[in-house]
Amino acid sequence: MRSFRLLGATLFVAVLVMLTVVLAIPYARQIFFAASVPRVIQPRGDLSSLENSTVELFEQASPSVVQVVALGEGRSRLPGSDDSPGMESGTGFLWDLAGNIVTNAHVVSGARKVAVRTASGSMLRAEVTGTAPNYDLAVVRVLSMTSLPSPLPVGSSADLKVGQSVYAIGNPFGLDQSLTTGVISALRRRMPTAGGREVSNVIQTDAAINPGNSGGPLLDSAGRLIGVTTAIISPSGVNAGIGFAIPVDVVNRVVPELIRAGRVPTxxxxxxxxxxxxxxxxxxxxxxxxxxxxxxxxxxxxxxxxxxxxxxxxxxxxxxxxxxxxxxxxxxxxxxxxxxxxxxxxxxxxxxxxxxxxxxxxxxxxx
The missing domain is CATH 2.30.42.10 (PDZ domain)
Known part of the structure; x- marks a missing residue:
């Protein structure tokens, strides 16, 4: 009987010790293992070649991309337009060193005042030089000449391939200088515009395009302009993987006419x-x-x-x-x-x- 009592007492003590250890583990970890001082930074090594090329592309192109804000009523809108009462906010990019900026026509349609915010944060007054609703393109010109970045290099949309990488820079939801990446999902799409016609050979991409991206550049992997983002297809009004861009061959034909004459012959x-x-x-x-x-x-x-x-x-x-x-x-x-x-x-x-x-x-x- 005495041996049974001794065994029971021993088991009780063992269980009590184990329970004490289990309960003490969190406190012991906090005392001996808590990182109460900044951790040592581990070197990551070099960026991959793909990452380096994307970073370089953004650093070279982003200074030429601006936010375009138009104040006014009665403007026509497209699916995916960036509207809020009395104000339209979109994206634009520098076309030349005269201060001409390309954006979407639906961004500045009916605007009384236009302002441009540069990548450096400067706010500049601008005026609408010309609009082409049939192509959803417009040109605005900044009124105060400051030191301007280099215009984006222009590519061609005639030799684009489905599957090649593309990069969009814009101001989705007012979040300026946002980069999204993707591929060309399809070519030769047709897109109706507010002018009552269709733009042919439109580029479809899965690069995220949201309200605020309208009028921004679509670039190829060489950093060349290949399109102007214009609309999305989405029941919710936000990116659903189907965005469109006006091909640069159309842009390169229409924009000089807008700068020269303020309109484009139809x-x-x-x-x-x-x-x-x-x-x-x-x-x-x-x-x-x-x-x-x-x-x-x-x-x-x-x-x-x-x-x-x-x-x-x-x-x-x-x-x-x-x-x-x-x-x-x-x-x-x-x-x-x-x-x-x-x-x-x-x-x-x-x-x-x-x-x-x-x-x-x-x-x-x-x-």
Whole structure:
């Protein structure tokens, strides 16, 4: 019996000791292992070549990127526009050493006052030089000439490849000088603009583009401008991996016109075209002419629209300059490559027969 009592007492003491040790461990750790002084910094070694190239790209390009703030009412907006009551905030970038800055037309549309905040934090007054709603592009010029950084180098959008790396710099949600990276997700997208037309060959990217990025540069891995970010597709209004940029080849054609004349000619032949849905519904491939504008080049050469009496389809444009036309954007893409005034050759079908028609290209206004 005595031995059992001794064993029980021994077990009790052992359990008590173990419980004491368990309870004391946190206090012992705090006393002996707590980092109560700054820890030693461990060297990380060199950045990877990819990281170095991204850092270098941002450091070279970011000084040329600015925030554009426009005050005013009644401006038109696009999906993904950066709106708050009475104020539009977007991004822009320096185009030349004269202080001309490129941004989106929807950022400054209807603005009474425009201000630019540079990468260094300086606030500069600016004025709108010109807008091109048909391309969602605008130029503003700073009024006080300070020391300006170098303009961004310009690349080409003609040789872009799906999958190549891209970099966007902008001011999402007012957070200036933000860099996002991604790839070109698709090419030759079509995007409607506030001017009532479509921009063709638009770049689609998964680089994060959010409200405030509008008008900012999209760069390739060489730091060259390849597009101007303009819109996102997102039910929530924030980045969902689908953003768009106006191709630089369009920008490089439109911006000099805005600087020189304040507007860009809108090349056209004077037709009202049916929607793609209507053309598909009636089994027609091409641009179905609904009607021609009286006195326009199309009217003068005798192009006919849909018969208002019985709804019979009139002329359908199936080719331009020998290239097949499947939709209106195919036609406008060729029209925009023609210097106004100019002339183009159309292939038109009517009641199963085709003919070739030479039509003048004129400035139809609107942007």
């Amino acid at each position: 090349p056209g032949i004077g037709i009202i075209a049916a929607s793609e849905a209507l053309a598909t519904g009636i089994g027609v491939e091409g641009v179905v002419i609904v009607r021609t504008v009286p006195g326009s080049p199309a009217d003068r050469v005798g192009l006919k629209g849909i018969d208002a009496g019985d709804g019979t389809v009139g002329d359908v444009i199936v080719a331009v300059e020998g290239k097949p036309v499947q939709r209106l954007s195919d036609l406008t893409e060729v029209l925009e490559s023609v210097k106004v005034p100019g002339r183009i050759q159309l292939t038109v079908e009517h009641n199963g027969s085709s003919r070739s028609v030479s039509v003048d290209v004129v400035d139809i206004g609107g942007g």
